[in-house]
Amino acid sequence: MILAGAGDDTITLGDGLDILVWGDKSNATEHGHDTVTGFDTANDKLVFSTASIEELSSVGAHVAGDGSDVAAGAVTLLKVDTKATDIGAAANSVITIDGNYATTDDLTKALETGGDMELIFGALDTANDSILIAYDDGADTHVGMLTTSAAISDGNKAASDTLSFTELVTLTGVADATSLTVTDFGDFIA
Numbered sequence: 609m610i611l612a613g614a615g616d617d618t619i620t621l622g623d624g625l626d627i628l629v630w631g632d633k634s635n636a637t638e639h640g641h642d643t644v645t646g647f648d649t650a651n652d653k654l655v656f657s658t659a660s661i662e663e664l665s666s667v668g669a670h671v672a673g674d675g676s677d678v679a680a681g682a683v684t685l686l687k688v689d690t691k692a693t694d695i696g697a698a699a700n701s702v703i704t705i706d707g708n709y710a711t712t713d714d715l716t717k718a719l720e721t722g723g724d725m726e727l728i729f730g731a732l733d734t735a736n737d738s739i740l741i742a743y744d745d746g747a748d749t750h751v752g753m754l755t756t757s758a759a760i761s762d763g764n765k766a767a768s769d770t771l772s773f774t775e776l777v778t779l780t781g782v783a784d785a786t787s788l789t790v791t792d793f794g795d796f797i798a
């Protein structure tokens with residue numbers, strides 16, 4: 609197990625199973641943006657701490673697609689490959705986004721109303737509610753928090769210029785974010 613500590617880290621994984629833990633509830637500091645090389649979707653796992661996610665200044669509550677608070681426990685993964693997918697239909701706690709996005713601005717515009725991959729949200733009823741997502745630019749996968757600056761009521765889309773993305777982990781060389789499955793994520797830790 610690899611505990612990625614505070615701040616930005618560069619980590620190279622080896623053969624076989626590696627479990628990379630982003631965050632640590634006992635460490636009240638921001639854990640930064642870690643860059644990981646060698647992540648093997650057949651073997652390796654990512655684990656996130658909800659408390660550490662909520663320590664980020666850019667993030668409010670860590671929630672699932674339906675707006676429920678994410679707690680310690682198993683991940684529910686939803687792959688979004690068509691626009692107007694209702695991510696609030698269940699407590700989807702990791703969402704992978706199809707398509708290629710060169711910048712975070714391209715990503716957030718695509719996910720907002722009218723975008724090529726616009727989402728229908730659950731009850732993200734508090735500003736700065738944030739969902740863990742993964743997207744790619746066609747070369748690398750980016751895992752991080754999608755945050756809404758304005759409350760979204762259940763069944764609605766995000767208004768223009770209300771979404772932002774805070775990267776937690778870059779998986780260098782994982783070209784397709786939708787190749788990630790639930791087995792690539794260990795249980796959330798508190």
Ligand SMILES: [Ca+2]
Binds near residue numbers: 622623624625647651
């Ligand atoms: Ca490995």
Ligand SMILES: [Ca+2]
Binds near residue numbers: 612613615617640642
């Ligand atoms: Ca770190």
Ligand SMILES: [Ca+2]
Binds near residue numbers: 706707708746
């Ligand atoms: Ca892609």
